[in-house]
Amino acid sequence: MDVDLTLIEKYNISGPRYTSYPTALAFEDAAEEDYQAAVARSGEGPISLYTHLPFCSTLCYYCACNKIVTRDKGKGIRYLDYLRREIEAHAPLYAGREVRQLHWGGGTPTFLTDEQISALSGWLREHFQFADDRDGEFSIEIDPRTVDPDRIAALRQSGFNRLSMGIQDFDARVQAAVNRKQSFEATDAAVEAARQHGFSSVSIDLIYGLPFQSLVTMDQTLGKVLRLGPDRISLYNYAHLPDRFSPQQRIQAVDLPAAEEKLRIFKRCTERLTGEGYVYIGMDHFARPDDELAVAQRNGTLQRNFQGYSTFGGLDLLALGVTGISQFSDAYFQNAREMADYEGLIDSGQIPVRKMIHVDEDDRIRRQVIMTLICEFSLDFGDFNDRFGIDFVSYFNEELGFLRDMASDRLVAVNDSGIVVSESGRLLIRNICMTFDRHLPGVSGKRFSRVI
Numbered sequence: 001m002d003v004d005l006t007l008i009e010k011y012n013i014s015g016p017r018y019t020s021y022p023t024a025l026a027f028e029d030a031a032e033e034d035y036q037a038a039v040a041r042s043g044e045g046p047i048s049l050y051t052h053l054p055f056c057s058t059l060c061y062y063c064a065c066n067k068i069v070t071r072d073k074g075k076g077i078r079y080l081d082y083l084r085r086e087i088e089a090h091a092p093l094y095a096g097r098e099v100r101q102l103h104w105g106g107g108t109p110t111f112l113t114d115e116q117i118s119a120l121s122g123w124l125r126e127h128f129q130f131a132d133d134r135d136g137e138f139s140i141e142i143d144p145r146t147v148d149p150d151r152i153a154a155l156r157q158s159g160f161n162r163l164s165m166g167i168q169d170f171d172a173r174v175q176a177a178v179n180r181k182q183s184f185e186a187t188d189a190a191v192e193a194a195r196q197h198g199f200s201s202v203s204i205d206l207i208y209g210l211p212f213q214s215l216v217t218m219d220q221t222l223g224k225v226l227r228l229g230p231d232r233i234s235l236y237n238y239a240h241l242p243d244r245f246s247p248q249q250r251i252q253a254v255d256l257p258a259a260e261e262k263l264r265i266f267k268r269c270t271e272r273l274t275g276e277g278y279v280y281i282g283m284d285h286f287a288r289p290d291d292e293l294a295v296a297q298r299n300g301t302l303q304r305n306f307q308g309y310s311t312f313g314g315l316d317l318l319a320l321g322v323t324g325i326s327q328f329s330d331a332y333f334q335n336a337r338e339m340a341d342y343e344g345l346i347d348s349g350q351i352p353v354r355k356m357i358h359v360d361e362d363d364r365i366r367r368q369v370i371m372t373l374i375c376e377f378s379l380d381f382g383d384f385n386d387r388f389g390i391d392f393v394s395y396f397n398e399e400l401g402f403l404r405d406m407a408s409d410r411l412v413a414v415n416d417s418g419i420v421v422s423e424s425g426r427l428l429i430r431n432i433c434m435t436f437d438r439h440l441p442g443v444s445g446k447r448f449s450r451v452i
């Protein structure tokens with residue numbers, strides 16, 4: 001894949017990652033009755049479950065996640081008790097609906113002990129009906145610094161069949177600057193154990209734009225990553241926003257790679273990964289050609305939800321835990337963002353939702369446009385006309401005008417029957433999707449990260 005740095009520089013503005021549409025910034029106040037009504041309307045189909053586990057033992061200075069840094073394991077015990085009560089409150093609303101996808105994210109889910117993980121997994125399986133191991137995708141984010149091969153075996157015993165793990169960078173100086181020391185050997189052992197114990201997919205995260213990174217250091221890191229041979233690789237852009245994310249104040253701006261060097265690192269990583277046979281799925285994601293994400297993209301069945309690209313992205317999604325966001329076809333709901341508020345709502349016998357947005361018909365059409373472009377890099381007007389009873393070309397007359405400007409830079413081609421995103425346009429897919437986002441002008445662009 002050739003990367004055109006001139007185009008990237010021209011279009012490199014802040015933009016949403018579109019794990020939802022509308023994005024969470026557009027959410028408003030919610031009541032429990034709104035949530036119960038939305039679940040009732042959502043029908044009887046299979047669901048996806050997300051569980052947020054916010055604790056981490058140490059702080060990575062680049063982190064922009066919603067987490068609680070503590071070494072007090074007692075906090076985990078207390079949180080599990082609230083999660084159990086939240087599970088019991090939701091479960092009757094989903095009776096008879098099969099869980100086809102499960103993801104535990106954080107924070108660091110492996111902050112919990114094996115016994116705690118087993119207990120939480122047991123409560124979920126006791127209260128919800130799970131698909132068989134071969135039919136479901138049950139994944140957990142692990143921190144290789146907190147697991148050994150025995151723990152990986154225990155995770156498989158607890159029902160997980162996919163792993164994702166952070167690496168970010170193997171260079172010692174970069175690791176010291178971001179306070180995340182993680183050896184290649186420990187990571188290799190975790191990947192090896194995952195294969196031995198029958199995990200069907202291993203996914204790893206890298207970040208470019210960290211302090212002291214250069215083309216040389218990133219090339220060395222990539223070499224090690226390729227030796228690990230993960231099924232999926234995410235390559236995230238580090239956005240230095242110390243005013244918004246206080247941990248980043250410990251990173252000195254002067255140590256960051258210059259903008260041109262950062263773009264060269266991105267170009268090098270993208271070209272090397274695709275040169276090694278990984279398929280560019282879109283946004284920040286790469287996958288082996290035989291991985292189910294790449295297969296789904298080829299078959300036109302790839303989807304996207306809060307867990308990123310997925311083969312199950314079209315399912316209703318129930319999110320458990322502080323900050324979790326649930327998704328239904330006509331509404332999104334977010335749980336309380338502060339732990340005290342989350343606990344208080346559960347203590348008063350409520351389902352702990354605080355924010356929501358109704359998705360109207362126009363949102364649904366735009367969401368489908370954005371998700372189709374993000375997942376398939378092309379869109380057929382006729383499909384939308386049939387599905388939504390619209391005339392795409394007149395409905396999106398203004399947006400198509402904006403796209404024609406991008407077409408002059410050869411990011412997209414717009415013809416009588418649809419839109420096709422070019423290879424250069426794939427890297428700037430967020431910009432293309434932003435054209436269809438009617439909520440964007442009302443939210444501050446400063447709250448999103450740059451697209452590359």
Ligand code: SF4
Pocket residue numbers: 055056058059060063064065067106107108143166
């Ligand atoms: S990057 Fe992950 S492990 Fe590090 S502090 Fe953030 S949530 Fe925790």
